[in-house]
Amino acid sequence: MPHGKGADCLNIYDISQLAGVSIATVSRVLNDSARVSEKTKQKVLRVIEENGYTPNAFARGLGLNTMHTVGLLCADSADPYLAKAVCDLERELRAGGYDSLLCCTGYAHETKEKYLSLLLSKHVDGVILVGSHFVEQEDAGNGYIRRAAKETPVLLLGGALDGPNLYAVQCDERAAMRDAVQRLARSGRERVLYLYNSMSYSGRNKLIGYREGYALLNRTPPEGLELMLDAYQFDVVQVRQLLYDKWRAGLRFDAVLASEDRLAVGAAKFAKRQGLRIPQDLAVIGCNNSPIARYCEPELTSIDNQLDALCRRCVDTLMDVLHGKSCPKKTVFDALLVQRESTDFSCEG
Amino acid sequence: MPHGKGADCLNIYDISQLAGVSIATVSRVLNDSARVSEKTKQKVLRVIEENGYTPNAFARGLGLNTMHTVGLLCADSADPYLAKAVCDLERELRAGGYDSLLCCTGYAHETKEKYLSLLLSKHVDGVILVGSHFVEQEDAGNGYIRRAAKETPVLLLGGALDGPNLYAVQCDERAAMRDAVQRLARSGRERVLYLYNSMSYSGRNKLIGYREGYALLNRTPPEGLELMLDAYQFDVVQVRQLLYDKWRAGLRFDAVLASEDRLAVGAAKFAKRQGLRIPQDLAVIGCNNSPIARYCEPELTSIDNQLDALCRRCVDTLMDVLHGKSCPKKTVFDALLVQRESTDFSCEG
DNA sequence: TTGTAGGCGTTATCAA
DNA sequence: TTGATAACGCCTACAA
Numbered sequence: 015m016p017h018g019k020g021a022d023c024l025n026i027y028d029i030s031q032l033a034g035v036s037i038a039t040v041s042r043v044l045n046d047s048a049r050v051s052e053k054t055k056q057k058v059l060r061v062i063e064e065n066g067y068t069p070n071a072f073a074r075g076l077g078l079n080t081m082h083t084v085g086l087l088c089a090d091s092a093d094p095y096l097a098k099a100v101c102d103l104e105r106e107l108r109a110g111g112y113d114s115l116l117c118c119t120g121y122a123h124e125t126k127e128k129y130l131s132l133l134l135s136k137h138v139d140g141v142i143l144v145g146s147h148f149v150e151q152e153d154a155g156n157g158y159i160r161r162a163a164k165e166t167p168v169l170l171l172g173g174a175l176d177g178p179n180l181y182a183v184q185c186d187e188r189a190a191m192r193d194a195v196q197r198l199a200r201s202g203r204e205r206v207l208y209l210y211n212s213m214s215y216s217g218r219n220k221l222i223g224y225r226e227g228y229a230l231l232n233r234t235p236p237e238g239l240e241l242m243l244d245a246y247q248f249d250v251v252q253v254r255q256l257l258y259d260k261w262r263a264g265l266r267f268d269a270v271l272a273s274e275d276r277l278a279v280g281a282a283k284f285a286k287r288q289g290l291r292i293p294q295d296l297a298v299i300g301c302n303n304s305p306i307a308r309y310c311e312p313e314l315t316s317i318d319n320q321l322d323a324l325c326r327r328c329v330d331t332l333m334d335v336l337h338g339k340s341c342p343k344k345t346v347f348d349a350l351l352v353q354r355e356s357t358d359f360s361c362e363g
Numbered sequence: 364m365p366h367g368k369g370a371d372c373l374n375i376y377d378i379s380q381l382a383g384v385s386i387a388t389v390s391r392v393l394n395d396s397a398r399v400s401e402k403t404k405q406k407v408l409r410v411i412e413e414n415g416y417t418p419n420a421f422a423r424g425l426g427l428n429t430m431h432t433v434g435l436l437c438a439d440s441a442d443p444y445l446a447k448a449v450c451d452l453e454r455e456l457r458a459g460g461y462d463s464l465l466c467c468t469g470y471a472h473e474t475k476e477k478y479l480s481l482l483l484s485k486h487v488d489g490v491i492l493v494g495s496h497f498v499e500q501e502d503a504g505n506g507y508i509r510r511a512a513k514e515t516p517v518l519l520l521g522g523a524l525d526g527p528n529l530y531a532v533q534c535d536e537r538a539a540m541r542d543a544v545q546r547l548a549r550s551g552r553e554r555v556l557y558l559y560n561s562m563s564y565s566g567r568n569k570l571i572g573y574r575e576g577y578a579l580l581n582r583t584p585p586e587g588l589e590l591m592l593d594a595y596q597f598d599v600v601q602v603r604q605l606l607y608d609k610w611r612a613g614l615r616f617d618a619v620l621a622s623e624d625r626l627a628v629g630a631a632k633f634a635k636r637q638g639l640r641i642p643q644d645l646a647v648i649g650c651n652n653s654p655i656a657r658y659c660e661p662e663l664t665s666i667d668n669q670l671d672a673l674c675r676r677c678v679d680t681l682m683d684v685l686h687g688k689s690c691p692k693k694t695v696f697d698a699l700l701v702q703r704e705s706t707d708f709s710c711e712g
Numbered sequence: 713t714t715g716t717a718g719g720c721g722t723t724a725t726c727a728a
Numbered sequence: 729t730t731g732a733t734a735a736c737g738c739c740t741a742c743a744a
Contacts, residue, residue, distance in 0.1 A: 375739095396740090419736085421736080
């Protein structure tokens with residue numbers, strides 16, 4: 015009986031002694047691994063209950079080589095969209111019996127890489143890359159993700175990357191943007207400005223979708239209407255100013271399609287300042303269908319990229335992987351255009 | 364040498380063998396505990412580097428009884444205010460060498476209690492209760508927090524509770540509300556409506572502050588002007604409707620003081636629908652000074668409760684506790700009224 | 713300066 | 729159905 019401390023916290027030896035059985039039996043009761051007589055089981059359970067014993071998580075982790083923890087890597091969990099994702103994921107993971115280790119990396123490649131390996135060193139059972147800011151355009155920059163996947167399953171929420179032990183769950187925002195452009199055009203909008211601020215995996219796809227929209231109309235996108243705000247974290251006032259300056263410099267447009275609702279809010283602010291009526295003079299469409307689409311005046315039409323469903327499926331997939339079930343490497347959902355006051359498609363051709 | 368597996372991951376024995384030293388030496392190098400000759404140290408470090416060895420976190424946790432992890436308990440990390448807090452806390456904790464275990468409880472007492480003990484069973488080095496939704500008015504409901512504090516330091520961000528191993532970091536929102544009422548009154552507002560949706564610790568304090576504001580003016584708060592929205596998660600449209608209904612029922616007010624920016628946004632929506640000009644006919648003040656205060660049209664005056672500073676101080680305090688330094692049980696910051704377009708104090712008496 | 717050996721609290725493998 | 733005992737991988741007296 016190698017056990018001789020009188021610490022505050024009791025261990026399996028204490029319980030075994032109090033219950034008059036061996037530690038093996040206590041362990042078996044704890045993990046209800048069959049072979050225990052109902053009588054001993056009850057006795058042990060009572061002792062455990064009476065003394066408020068909880069098995070030591072570290073010791074268990076050492077033995078089983080897992081503490082049922084998943085790493086959530088996220089560029090900025092204060093961003094409302096990512097925050098919602100993190101919250102949903104955490105809930106689903108907990109329902110599946112896993113804790114969430116949160117890690118906000120910021121947008122610099124170096125820290126993303128550093129924090130990912132930090133998570134791995136904690137032996138997490140899986141990693142979820144929340145948002146598409148982790149996948150780089152030149153594949154050389156994605157080595158750190160592939161390397162991580164050698165040690166633990168990696169799920170990409172909103173992004174996609176092909177490789178062993180990599181799984182992607184995303185929404186077809188490219189198609190959504192394409193459709194939005196076409197609908198705006200059909201309802202008489204001649205010049206749709208595309209407003210974006212990120213060239214992440216998702217950002218690139220949306221931009222492509224915008225261009226495809228025009229391509230399918232057999233038109234080339236009007237000159238100068240792809241407008242990038244050069245900041246991940248920005249203020250609506252910046253957006254308003256950017257559009258205002260462009261307008262004063264002579265740029266004209268009758269619709270704004272934005273890669274994110276906050277950008278669209280900025281567009282609405284611009285319209286007000288410039289004296290343009292929404293939607294009569296300027297149609298506005300945002301993306302994410304976040305609560306702020308409704309905070310805006312007027313309320314914003316927005317592309318719903320089905321975050322809830324994505325998160326649920328993401329965790330479901332991870333659980334399947336961890337349980338050894340086979341599961342799809344890539345799952346794609348459709349987006350949904352939620353119409354509100356900032357657009358008017360009634361005269362759609 | 365009790366070591367005989369050919370697994371994928373090497374351990375300290377492998378390294379010691381490859382470097383031709385004992386595991387003790389390797390361990391010493393790893394924890395740079397002085398007594399190692401520079402030469403052996405370099406040799407060991409090179410072997411570690413070459414083989415990409417990382418010490419097993421579980422084993423280390425078992426021995427040291429810590430994995431350098433802090434639990435973040437939060438009612439709903441999708442709430443923008445709480446999300447910002449979680450993000451800030453995580454960053455500060457990481458800077459201090461600690462990981463963050465996130466746990467969203469929702470608003471039910473039962474789950475809060477359940478998840479808190481779940482965190483404790485993971486042997487976190489500390490727990491931060493993010494937001495004031497954890498402290499209940501009747502102290503009987505706070506037993507679970509006090510019990511937790513017996514096992515690990517508990518920090519309350521935005522709330523306060525007195526007891527051993529409990530630390531509070533908060534902002535004097537009560538004073539802020541009191542001052543806001545007085546300033547509104549002095550600038551000619553006769554009937555300040557107080558709009559709130561939570562009776563959390565913070566919620567109660569703000570309400571008290573509102574009443575005190577009137578008390579200091581030697582006036583009793585106008586009848587029926589304390590308006591509670593009965594929902595933690597709400598839509599701005601609900602808020603607009605609530606005010607609209609009240610107005611139609613004859614309730615009159617010339618200012619809205621809200622316990623949260625989102626409620627204030629709802630008030631602005633109401634004003635627009637009712638044809639009231641902001642701030643001429645209706646002044647609006649929100650609380651939290653969150654980004655949405657600027658999304659709103661017009662931009663909202665808001666009480667800044669200094670979340671950044673609170674988070675920093677909260678983690679600083681925890682670090683001090685963990686390092687055995689003495690530190691204050693309660694830290695209180697002042698709030699700041701950030702004036703924007705929804706108020707006009709120019710004619711303040 | 714370095715090495716040996718025991719302990720941390722489980723789980724799991726064998727016997728009994 | 730139970731019990732003894734060896735991992736699991738690290739840290740750290742204590743000894744050399």
